[in-house]
Amino acid sequence: MNNTEHVRVLILGSGPAGYTAAIYAARANLNPVLYEGIQPGGQLTTTTEIDNFPGYPNGTTGNQLMDDLKQQALRFGTDVRFGIATATDLSQLPLRITIDGEKQIEADALIIATGATARYLGLESEERLKGQGVSACATCDGFFYRGKDVAVVGGGDTACEEATYLAGLCKQVYLVVRKPYLRASKPMQERVLNTPNIEVLFEHTTQEVLGDDKTGVNGVMLLNTSTNQLVRKPIDGFFLAIGHQPNSDLFKPWVDTDEAGYIKTIAGTSKTNVEGVFACGDVQDPHYRQAITAAGSGCRAAIDVERYLGSRNF
Ligand code: NDP
Numbered sequence: 001m002n003n004t005e006h007v008r009v010l011i012l013g014s015g016p017a018g019y020t021a022a023i024y025a026a027r028a029n030l031n032p033v034l035y036e037g038i039q040p041g042g043q044l045t046t047t048t049e050i051d052n053f054p055g056y057p058n059g060t061t062g063n064q065l066m067d068d069l070k071q072q073a074l075r076f077g078t079d080v081r082f083g084i085a086t087a088t089d090l091s092q093l094p095l096r097i098t099i100d101g102e103k104q105i106e107a108d109a110l111i112i113a114t115g116a117t118a119r120y121l122g123l124e125s126e127e128r129l130k131g132q133g134v135s136a137c138a139t140c141d142g143f144f145y146r147g148k149d150v151a152v153v154g155g156g157d158t159a160c161e162e163a164t165y166l167a168g169l170c171k172q173v174y175l176v177v178r179k180p181y182l183r184a185s186k187p188m189q190e191r192v193l194n195t196p197n198i199e200v201l202f203e204h205t206t207q208e209v210l211g212d213d214k215t216g217v218n219g220v221m222l223l224n225t226s227t228n229q230l231v232r233k234p235i236d237g238f239f240l241a242i243g244h245q246p247n248s249d250l251f252k253p254w255v256d257t258d259e260a261g262y263i264k265t266i267a268g269t270s271k272t273n274v275e276g277v278f279a280c281g282d283v284q285d286p287h288y289r290q291a292i293t294a295a296g297s298g299c300r301a302a303i304d305v306e307r308y309l310g311s312r313n314f
Pocket residue numbers: 052121153154155156157158159161178179182183241242243244287288289
């Protein structure tokens with residue numbers, strides 16, 4: 001059986017970048033095929049309120065925004081599919097992408113919009129207790145810790161946002177910050193520092209997440225790096241909010257990335273170093289990482305693809 005399909009424009013990823021690229025490509029009659037990837041709707045589906053996406057004067061939710069974008073992409077004929085890219089051969093045209101280990105796609109142009117994934121500390125205990133009290137998404141899992149004590153690790157906007165969200169559900173929230181200050185924006189910092197049931201533990205690092213596989217997390221061992229004292233906090237939930245890793249591994253044999261793994265694009269464009277391959281959204285953006293900047297870069301990618309295909313007479 002021939003399991004190979006030819007498409008003009010293949011989009012990998014279903015966050016704001018992928019869907020915006022799809023809307024523009026579909027409206028340009030490029031018949032885009034979009035594979036949703038591991039997390040349909042992308043990272044925004046793991047957040048609650050979105051107040052900074054233009055066009056929503058009263059705010060919206062991550063899930064609603066992503067559903068709206070998907071419906072808009074479908075309305076213009078985007079072929080949206082479940083599936084994950086598992087292998088690539090971008091050494092020649094057409095570009096070859098394997099979906100779910102079996103289906104072969106040959107594409108004239110590829111838009112990589114695979115986003116980024118939450119980072120973990122890399123502790124053995126953290127890995128062992130994932131899903132048993134260790135989580136990288138407070139808005140997904142916070143509900144399970146109502147009335148309980150939890151810790152959040154990180155000092156950026158995500159950590160502050162998650163700590164504030166959890167403070168509304170939990171009895172006590174410890175925010176574990178390795179530096180003597182928060183990196184988050186001023187308003188976010190103020191919210192955290194003014195929330196009575198958040199205790200910020202500056203200059204603390206995590207030594208071990210305590211608990212066993214049957215009963216889950218029951219504490220965390222921290223090191224106060226200014227006093228060199230170990231501190232044990234009894235908690236039920238341990239939340240990571242220490243940044244993200246771009247989902248670029250599949251493309252690294254072909255596409256240039258920076259030392260953190262972000263795909264490099266030619267300044268002012270979405271073009272990568274590989275002909276026919278374009279990147280947009282968080283997989284290529286170490287700086288802004290906002291829904292609106294991802295959407296904007298998705299628009300650019302679709303326009304770049306349209307011009308590329310036109311210039312090649314594909
Ligand atoms: P950031 O990279 O901004 O912050 C990561 C935080 O985790 C830092 O405080 C960092 O510490 C800490 N950290 C990293 N590694 C470790 C480690 N191994 N152990 C302990 N702590 C660690 O990531 P965010 O996810 O917070 O934010 C990403 C981007 O998204 C930012 O640009 C942010 O402004 C934006 N954002 C905006 C929001 C909004 O506007 N509503 C909401 C959420 C995010 P250190 O400071 O010491 O490096």
